[in-house]
Amino acid sequence: MSKPWKREENGETIVRSCAWSPPGCHPVGCGVQLHIKDGELVQIEGDPEHPVTRGALCPRCLAMKDVIYHKDRIKYPMKRAFEDRGKDKWERITLDEAFDILEEKTRYFTDTYGPESIVVFCGTGREATVYHNELTFMGFGSPNACYAQSGWSCYAPRVSSMAYLMGGGYPEIDYAARYPDRYEHPGWEAPKYIMLWGKDPLKSNADGLWGHAIVDLMKDYGTKLITVDPRVTWIGTKAEYNLQLRPGTDAAMALGILNVIINEDLYDHDAVEKWTYGFDELKERVQEYPTDKVAEITWVDEDLIIGAARAFATSKHSAIGWGLSVDQNPNGIQVGHALLSIMAITDNIDVPGGCTLGLPIDDDTNVDMIRRALEAETIDEATFSKRIGAEEYPFVCQLMSTNHPDSVLDTLETQEPYRLRMGVFQSSNVVGGAISAAQERWLEAMKTSFEFVAATELFQNPTTMALADLIFPLKTWVEHDTLVESHYGFNVAFNGACNKAIDVVEGVDDLEFMMKIGERMFPEYWKQFDGVDDYLAKVRLPSGYTWESFREEGIVQPEEIYRKAEKGLMRFDGEPGYMSQSGRIELWSHAYSQFGDDPLPYFIEPPRSPVSTPELFKKYPFVLTTGGRRYTSFHSEHRQIERLREIDAQPIVEINPNAAKRLGIENGDWVWIENEFGRVKQVAELTEGIDERVVHAHHGWWFPEQDGEEPNLFGFRQSNINVIMPHKEIGKLGFGDTFKCEICNIYKVTD
Amino acid sequence: MNGLLIDYNWCSGCHSCEIACKNEHDIPLGKWGIKVTEDGPWKLPNGEWHWTNVPIPTEICDLCSKRVSEGKEPSCVQHCQAKCMQFGPLEDLVKKAEKIGKKAVIFMP
Numbered sequence: 065m066s067k068p069w070k071r072e073e074n075g076e077t078i079v080r081s082c083a084w085s086p087p088g089c090h091p092v093g094c095g096v097q098l099h100i101k102d103g104e105l106v107q108i109e110g111d112p113e114h115p116v117t118r119g120a121l122c123p124r125c126l127a128m129k130d131v132i133y134h135k136d137r138i139k140y141p142m143k144r145a146f147e148d149r150g151k152d153k154w155e156r157i158t159l160d161e162a163f164d165i166l167e168e169k170t171r172y173f174t175d176t177y178g179p180e181s182i183v184v185f186c187g188t189g190r191e192a193t194v195y196h197n198e199l200t201f202m203g204f205g206s207p208n209a210c211y212a213q214s215g216w217s218c219y220a221p222r223v224s225s226m227a228y229l230m231g232g233g234y235p236e237i238d239y240a241a242r243y244p245d246r247y248e249h250p251g252w253e254a255p256k257y258i259m260l261w262g263k264d265p266l267k268s269n270a271d272g273l274w275g276h277a278i279v280d281l282m283k284d285y286g287t288k289l290i291t292v293d294p295r296v297t298w299i300g301t302k303a304e305y306n307l308q309l310r311p312g313t314d315a316a317m318a319l320g321i322l323n324v325i326i327n328e329d330l331y332d333h334d335a336v337e338k339w340t341y342g343f344d345e346l347k348e349r350v351q352e353y354p355t356d357k358v359a360e361i362t363w364v365d366e367d368l369i370i371g372a373a374r375a376f377a378t379s380k381h382s383a384i385g386w387g388l389s390v391d392q393n394p395n396g397i398q399v400g401h402a403l404l405s406i407m408a409i410t411d412n413i414d415v416p417g418g419c420t421l422g423l424p425i426d427d428d429t430n431v432d433m434i435r436r437a438l439e440a441e442t443i444d445e446a447t448f449s450k451r452i453g454a455e456e457y458p459f460v461c462q463l464m465s466t467n468h469p470d471s472v473l474d475t476l477e478t479q480e481p482y483r484l485r486m487g488v489f490q491s492s493n494v495v496g497g498a499i500s501a502a503q504e505r506w507l508e509a510m511k512t513s514f515e516f517v518a519a520t521e522l523f524q525n526p527t528t529m530a531l532a533d534l535i536f537p538l539k540t541w542v543e544h545d546t547l548v549e550s551h552y553g554f555n556v557a558f559n560g561a562c563n564k565a566i567d568v569v570e571g572v573d574d575l576e577f578m579m580k581i582g583e584r585m586f587p588e589y590w591k592q593f594d595g596v597d598d599y600l601a602k603v604r605l606p607s608g609y610t611w612e613s614f615r616e617e618g619i620v621q622p623e624e625i626y627r628k629a630e631k632g633l634m635r636f637d638g639e640p641g642y643m644s645q646s647g648r649i650e651l652w653s654h655a656y657s658q659f660g661d662d663p664l665p666y667f668i669e670p671p672r673s674p675v676s677t678p679e680l681f682k683k684y685p686f687v688l689t690t691g692g693r694r695y696t697s698f699h700s701e702h703r704q705i706e707r708l709r710e711i712d713a714q715p716i717v718e719i720n721p722n723a724a725k726r727l728g729i730e731n732g733d734w735v736w737i738e739n740e741f742g743r744v745k746q747v748a749e750l751t752e753g754i755d756e757r758v759v760h761a762h763h764g765w766w767f768p769e770q771d772g773e774e775p776n777l778f779g780f781r782q783s784n785i786n787v788i789m790p791h792k793e794i795g796k797l798g799f800g801d802t803f804k805c806e807i808c809n810i811y812k813v814t815d
Numbered sequence: 816m817n818g819l820l821i822d823y824n825w826c827s828g829c830h831s832c833e834i835a836c837k838n839e840h841d842i843p844l845g846k847w848g849i850k851v852t853e854d855g856p857w858k859l860p861n862g863e864w865h866w867t868n869v870p871i872p873t874e875i876c877d878l879c880s881k882r883v884s885e886g887k888e889p890s891c892v893q894h895c896q897a898k899c900m901q902f903g904p905l906e907d908l909v910k911k912a913e914k915i916g917k918k919a920v921i922f923m924p
Contacts, residue, residue, distance in 0.1 A: 126834040301864035
């Protein structure tokens with residue numbers, strides 16, 4: 065970076081920063097320059113010096129001023145009488161008073177019912193996710209950290225699979241992100257093919273991947289594309305192979321591709337021999353998935369499947385970008401396993417132009433957090449063992465250290481094995497947001513169970529309005545110092561400094577919230593830190609940096625080292641290989657077998673589908689997939705930002721024109737989407753980009769412009785697709801949901 | 816004379832140019848300095864997909880004369896995530912358009 069992180073220019077202070085959250089986004093760390101005048105943000109621009117984003121910026125960051133200075137932003141701490149829940153009746157208090165109340169309630173529930181009676185919720189993607197376990201174990205002393213997405217179905221299934229199958233190191237498309245000189249770097253090569261699997265990274269920038277890098281690679285470096293997606297995405301229209309599969313049949317597709325690669329002898333014998341375990345067993349398994357059968361299951365032409373498999377396997381090196389569809393599927397662990405198998409047997413792991421690999425994950429990375437908490441005596445073993453659902457779903461809960469989200473709803477409804485009495489929401493809109501299934505059930509159960517609820521938020525939303533007794537205003541990423549680590553640390557392209565530029569609200573950021581409640585509850589541990597910057601330097605920054613020296617450097621890119629397994633860098637003992645039980649990438653998994661699942665990948669039909677429930681399908685004759693992203697929102701956020709809402713005004717359900725014609729539906733009509741769990745309405749968008757038998761509903765919709773009070777709660781019941789997503793349709797080991805593989809009926813709204 | 820070259824094979828329709836332009840020129844709701852038009856997806860007779868986005872500048876566009884005088888790129892060009900927009904003298908842009916070969920357009924707002 066040629067300029068200091070903060071400089072004066074033409075009467076303005078310009079602060080360089082890397083964006084994250086709040087409002088929500090993944091840890092992409094896009095480069096920005098914040099223009100400050102008289103303490104106010106007057107302009108936001110991309111930073112041309114940023115090695116990854118190079119001056120570009122998405123519309124959400126470009127509209128940050130609208131977020132920061134929005135009239136509806138929560139600007140000071142507020143409390144509300146318990147009997148006024150659901151009403152817009154708030155009383156302003158000071159930040160100290162707010163923490164006094166939080167401390168008093170925490171002590172009361174801890175002393176009276178045990179710390180396990182407190183549950184801490186966290187939303188997806190945002191900065192708070194990194195501190196969620198720490199806040200729970202070391203701020204509240206509770207064992208119950210809850211990510212309320214049914215089946216923990218975001219990123220964690222992929223990360224956990226990698227941990228069990230190869231000792232970690234999340235594979236990501238090699239887009240030269242670790243090099244300051246990027247695509248010009250000697251030794252880097254562009255992927256020949258990228259297989260985008262259930263992923264639209266241009267919109268999602270998922271997990272920290274800068275999505276528009278795919279355009280760079282295709283436009284300037286000749287990369288070709290294979291997309292595996294029920295919908296044709298914009299980038300998918302540029303693909304050489306477009307496998308528009310039936311939602312939820314991903315495992316069959318991946319096994320079919322493996323069948324071609326193995327039976328046609330297109331795999332890399334050397335890579336298989338040296339670095340994989342269980343190839344013969346996998347070879348036997350894929351015989352159950354001949355391409356004609358896979359074509360029948362997936363609704364994709366056999367020739368396309370064979371063509372894509374051949375193209376990928378014979379083009380070294382190539383990469384797979386695997387998306388949320390791997391997670392949001394009860395069969396998802398097997399999808400991830402099959403995709404890793406494709407990468408491994410074609411020698412596309414940890415090579416230039418293939419998939420880069422993060423450093424090994426200690427098989428207790430998150431357990432490490434609990435170990436710190438146990439050492440600091442903010443929690444004890446007996447309390448930690450009370451995590452809801454941990455015994456039933458060890459595959460999920462051991463690595464994530466959280467409780468199991470679906471079990472939490474069961475507990476809230478039954479009060480078994482004990483009652484959860486206090487809820488803390490770390491900017492997570494569980495009631496009307498994007499992650500929870502059966503939202504009405506969550507709402508009712510939480511209303512019944514929680515005697516006290518505290519929340520940190522930017523704006524009122526269905527969750528805060530229904531439940532909160534105490535609200536802390538949350539500072540945006542422009543208002544606090546923090547570290548952005550792409551991929552949450554699992555495959556770091558760079559560490560970026562997010563610099564505080566302005567003060568706007570009387571509130572907290574995610575780190576301050578954790579430290580302040582921590583200092584009150586567990587001063588012996590937390591007194592070692594002199595504020596957030598000191599905490600960052602001691603616990604979170606790359607070694608050798610103070611906050612000041614780190615923010616001055618701005619971006620710290622770790623060295624890219626390929627073929628780490630050969631060099632002994634994927635094991636803590638320095639031996640070649642991986643940290644799985646066999647020391648290799650496990651195509652046949654010891655861990656899966658020990659956890660009680662099939663050690664090899666397999667396909668199962670979604671719980672409801674034309675094949676598994678043909679009678680029900682007559683009543684609900686469309687396969688329903690949900691959750692495609694738009695550029696103008698982060699899941700359920702940004703709905704009140706007028707300049708973004710002007711672009712995407714209403715919830716959209718995509719329907720093929722032929723299907724719509726049969727149903728008398730025209731473009732722009734409001735339609736009901738109905739299944740056995742209820743109905744919600746969205747606006748029909750007719751598109752050839754989706755099969756006649758499939759519809760796609762957008763997610764996370766609520767209406768800040770509507771009445772926020774009960775019973776309306778900003779109208780989330782009208783259009784939020786998660787209202788009709790079923791509870792606990794999870795995979796055998798506890799991961800997965802059916803958000804991307806349900807069935808439904810569609811009909812015009814006439815009343 | 817300067818213009819705006821769009822390599823519209825690669826416009827992803829991300830709307831960054833729209834908001835960047837609104838920021839630069841302080842344009843209210845309902846009005847635009849540049850606006851992305853979208854057509855697609857639909858299948859061409861040869862079986863390939865058509866899905867084309869083209870950002871079109873309005874009369875408000877002054878090619879960011881203030882920014883350009885400060886040595887910066889026009890705001891839409893800088894913030895374009897797909898890097899499919901270029902600013903410069905028309906004669907240079909024509910050469911670049913020829914090199915792109917197809918699906919390119921030059922605007923003189």
